[in-house]
Amino acid sequence: MRTFKQKQSQIQMVNEEIMHDKGAGKKPLEDLKEPALLFPESDLFKNWGKNLTHDEQRDAQAAFEQYGYNVYLSDRLPIDRLLPDTRDQRCATKVYPETLPTLSVVLIYLDEALSIIKRAVCSIIDRTPAHLLKEIILVDDHSTNGSLKVWLVLKPHLKMLIVKHHQQLGLAQARLSGWRAATAEVVAILDAHIEVNVMWAEPLLARIKQDRTVVVSPVFDRVNYYDLNVVQYNPAAHAFDWAMWCMYESFQPGWYSLHDGSLPGKSPAVMGILVADRVFLGEIGGLDGGMKVYGGENIELGIRVWTCGGSIEIVPCSKIAHIERSHKPYARDLSKFMMRNALRVAEIWMDEYKYHVNIAWGLPPKDHGIDIGDISERKSLREKLNCKPFSWYVENVYPALATWKDVVAYGGVNAQKCMDQGPTPGHIPIAYNCHYYHPQHTYYRQNGEFYVGGIKSHKYNDNRCLADPGTGNLPALYPCKEVFHST
Incomplete structure (x- = not known):
């Protein structure tokens, strides 16, 4: 078996071959001039590929635009490449029960590159104990790249x-399809642009x-979309703002007081990649199939799990390397x-908190006119499960969320031109042509607090308030906590 350093050397050699493939009998590399970049503004070539020929650059850029990551490089890297072990050192010494639940692994994808899927499947087979891995389920959410024919590495057991969708149904429906097809005691629902790391399943x-x-x-390490190198991420909770965009956030202080980075930490939500008891996930309603395309379904699951009898934890001794795409190929916006x-x-x-989402998106508090689909079944599910109110969730699970119950007006201040936060850094508001983007919110x-330039979703952040500095100058923008809460 090759060591990690040996495999890293092989990967480096592959990169060098891609970057400098000039053929035998030609001039030494040091005598060759670096080709000009054809796509200097492309995110792909900002940190990679400066020595590719023009034809190679065109191929790499075309694949990058199609997939949102470096397929040109992926196609030339080993399918079974070794990942750096980025776990806390204490994880390697942990001993797990001999008898553990069986596992179904679901990989969902839409127009994914073939070599990326190969690498995901290989990593799962190579790094999951055979007696635990019952099945791998690939869910194709109606891919349109006709060349994608899934390559399978099979072991006899x-x-x-x-599972193929005949039309694009979105992330929530794809995950639901995988869960329905699963037969093991536990189901792991993953993206297909991942590689699982050593002993990822046991914890x-x-x-x-x-x-x-x-x-x-698990904890996700980032795989750069441009050079496919792995960047270590530290354990963190999966959280969100009032617009329902996902984010990382610190665990509660009690986790850090234990001084053990190998221990699981409580999390308000889950960022899509999840592992659950298959039957329990069904008991609480699976995922909301009424979600469209992308986003929100993971936060909905987090709220539902917590308020309906379960909990969510991030497990640092489980590591997965996840490609953070430059863009989603199926929807740029x-x-x-x-x-x-x-x-x-x-x-x-969200009960009485629901209009916080309207505020975050700049919509009227009522009658926003957007079709959110039929919610009767999900309302009935909530009642059937006797779930706790959202106020309990805010108070007990996610107290860092700032509440906006006393916001009486929001939008743009328009008097021929709009009030704008002005240049940042800086604290002088200006009148500017109205565009109603963030600086004019x-x-x-x-x-009496008057915010300019957005409103923050969390108590640990501060807004900027328009205030009189008391020096005879015009009002300016200052941190609200400094202005209104100073002692």
Whole structure:
């Protein structure tokens, strides 16, 4: 077996061959001039590929535009490449029960590059104990790249299944299809542009064995979309703002007080990649199939799990390398889907807090006119499960969320020109042609605070308030906590 350093050397050699493939008998590399970049503004070539020929650059750029990551390089890297072990050192010493639940792994994809899927499948087979891995299920959400014919590496004991959608149904429906097809005790629902790392499955399965109502997620390391190198990420909670955009956030202080980075940490939500007891996931309603295309379904699941009898944890001893695309190939602008899905989550789950989502998206507090689909079934599910109110979730699970109950007006201040936060850094507001993007978002609260340039979703952040500095100058923008809460 090759060591990690040996495999890294092989990968480096492959990169060098791609970058300098000039053929035998030609001039030494140091005597060759670097070709000019054909796409100097492309994100792909900002940190990679400067020595590719023009034909190679065209091929690499075309594939990058199609997929959102470096397919040209992926096609030339080993399918079974070794990943750096980025776990906390204590993880390697942990011993897990001999008897663990069986596992179905679901990979969902839409127009994914073939070599990326190969690498995901190989990593799962190579790094999951054979007696635990019952099946791999590939869910194709109606890919349009006709050349994609899934390559399968089979072991005699392993069941492989492909589920194909005849039309694009979106992430939530793809995950639902994978869950429905699964037959193992535990289901892991992953993106297809991942590689699982060493002993990724055992800590997740062990935690679910302890408590079947816990939905768990690994820690994601980032795979750069341009050079496919792995960048270590530290454990963090999966969180969100009032617009329902996902984000990383610190765990609660109690986790850090334990001084053990190998321990699971509680999380308000889950970022799509999730592992759960298959039957329990069904008992609480799976995923909301009424979500469209992208976004919101993971936050909806997080709220539902917490308020309906379960919990969510991030497990640091499980690591997965995940490609962060430059762009989604199926939709360059995801905001309209995100907004629609966020409004659906709010209407079903957020009770008196639901208009916070309207404020975050700059919509009227009522009658926003956006079709969020039929929510009767999900409302009935909430009632059937006797779920806690959203106020309980805010107070007990996600107290870092700022509440906006006293916001009485929001929008743009228009008097031929609009009030704008002006240049940043800086604190002088200006009148500017109206465009109504973030710098011109204003909010007025009952306590007299007047925000310019957006409103923050979390208590640990501060807004900028228009205030009189008391020096005889014109009003300016200052941190609101400094202006209104100083002692």
